[in-house]
Amino acid sequence: MRKHAALLIVTFLGLAGFAVFVVWAFLATSNTGGGWASLIPIWPYVLGGMIATGALTGVLMWLAFYSSRRGYDDRAGHEDP
Numbered sequence: 001m002r003k004h005a006a007l008l009i010v011t012f013l014g015l016a017g018f019a020v021f022v023v024w025a026f027l028a029t030s031n032t033g034g035g036w037a038s039l040i041p042i043w044p045y046v047l048g049g050m051i052a053t054g055a056l057t058g059v060l061m062w063l064a065f066y067s068s069r070r071g072y073d074d075r076a077g078h079e080d081p
Contacts, residue, residue, distance in 0.1 A: 030036055067073055
């Protein structure tokens with residue numbers, strides 16, 4: 001029981017430290033250069049990349065389920081004599 005408590009405490013402290021770092025990095029970079037206003041021109045590219053990544057993920061998942069439903073995966077690794 002004591003080992004689990006120590007592991008939970010160390011995990012919590014690690015996550016808390018990481019959260020503090022993320023907040024610090026967020027606040028520190030908000031004052032760098034033009035601040036968040038300088039990011040406005042790149043938002044369409046970020047949104048487009050997110051949409052493209054989501055579409056590619058959807059297509060690849062569809063292909064994986066399609067091949068599974070058709071039984072193509074069942075023959076992998078088996079050679080007919």
